[in-house]
Amino acid sequence: MGWRVKFIDFPLQWEQQREFLLPIIDDTLARGDVMLRQQLADFERNLAAFVGTRHGVGVSNCTDGLRLIGHSLGIGPGDEVVTVAHTFIATISPFVMRGAKPVFVDIGDDQLMDTSQLEAAVTERTKVIIPVHLNGRTVDMTEVLKVAESCGAVVIEDAAQALGATIDGRTAGTMGLASTYSFYPAKMLGAPGDAGAVLTNDDQLDADVRRLRDHGRVTKTEVDGWGYNCRLDNLHAAILDWRLAQLPGWIEHRRTLAGIYDEMLNDIEELDLPVGPESDQRRRDVFQNYTVMTDRRDELVQHLTEDGIEVLVSWPVPFHKQSGVGLDHWSLPNTERLSRRVLSLPMNAELAVSDVEYVAASVRRFFAA
Numbered sequence: 001m002g003w004r005v006k007f008i009d010f011p012l013q014w015e016q017q018r019e020f021l022l023p024i025i026d027d028t029l030a031r032g033d034v035m036l037r038q039q040l041a042d043f044e045r046n047l048a049a050f051v052g053t054r055h056g057v058g059v060s061n062c063t064d065g066l067r068l069i070g071h072s073l074g075i076g077p078g079d080e081v082v083t084v085a086h087t088f089i090a091t092i093s094p095f096v097m098r099g100a101k102p103v104f105v106d107i108g109d110d111q112l113m114d115t116s117q118l119e120a121a122v123t124e125r126t127k128v129i130i131p132v133h134l135n136g137r138t139v140d141m142t143e144v145l146k147v148a149e150s151c152g153a154v155v156i157e158d159a160a161q162a163l164g165a166t167i168d169g170r171t172a173g174t175m176g177l178a179s180t181y182s183f184y185p186a187k188m189l190g191a192p193g194d195a196g197a198v199l200t201n202d203d204q205l206d207a208d209v210r211r212l213r214d215h216g217r218v219t220k221t222e223v224d225g226w227g228y229n230c231r232l233d234n235l236h237a238a239i240l241d242w243r244l245a246q247l248p249g250w251i252e253h254r255r256t257l258a259g260i261y262d263e264m265l266n267d268i269e270e271l272d273l274p275v276g277p278e279s280d281q282r283r284r285d286v287f288q289n290y291t292v293m294t295d296r297r298d299e300l301v302q303h304l305t306e307d308g309i310e311v312l313v314s315w316p317v318p319f320h321k322q323s324g325v326g327l328d329h330w331s332l333p334n335t336e337r338l339s340r341r342v343l344s345l346p347m348n349a350e351l352a353v354s355d356v357e358y359v360a361a362s363v364r365r366f367f368a369a
Ligand SMILES: *Cc1c(COP(=O)(O)O)cnc(C)c1O
Pocket: 061, 062, 063, 064, 087, 088, 090, 091, 132, 134, 158, 160, 161, 181, 182, 183, 184, 194, 195, 196
């Protein structure tokens, strides 16, 4: 299908970036810098500085980052991990795979964890609470940190979608014990493949994750315990480091586009929009996604598709209602209701203002008809 506006246009992204990235790729490979080299160290340092943590560890992907944290913390059978089900399943799967029991709280109408439900969800077995800064919007951490302290749990922030987002002047990913990031190609900072990072201010956790990602090695020949192979490829790190330098401009562009959607769509009664970029005094959202909600979601998807606009529904069936994961006993009314209403419109750094105007005009035509 020839899309008029793609959800993400990777060929266009490459066309815009190749003159900058080709010399970096050439230089990296010409040096033979393929594993754990300077480019990775530079990226880790720049990433930690961008977010505002002491340490950054590049890993193979965000899921593995969570897995290494779970291992470092010794999470296992009998432990409970509290999070939301309106997220990618990878928020919780690394802990379930270690034998922990997942515990869910519902979400609010902004699609983020309803933190008022946390206190009732924790027990003396709760070891980890995972707020998910979904769609580039930061969870209000006040209650999360308070409840975690009261039950002795640690907070791990799933910041896979929120690189650079802030609340009350604090950056997402700096408020818990550690935070994890995804550089999956479709994320705001994407690699040409899988990649991720763990950020923390904790020296011990930094050392643990660093060792665990590389077979338990502390130097090339010295092993200090068992480990995994969860390294971030050096070539990916070199590309990510260049892209990280562009990220502040890309975030500005995303916020501009979100403002245009907001301006063009905010009078449609049947459509609920995300909080606009200038409407939240406490937050600076980075709009990893621009996710709208409507009771006529499936019809709207059909209409936009016919107009050549590629959209994404995350997620049409929440994972606790997926067969085979054994979570069907959970009832999360708002998560289930929103799964029938959400729809993400195209939102990425390569989009032109005219693309967003085209999408918004198509949405307007649908609701006017
Ligand atoms: C993308 C994503 C992940 C998983 O990241 P990978 O790098 O693909 O492992 C986890 N949590 C959230 C919220 C995500 O969006």
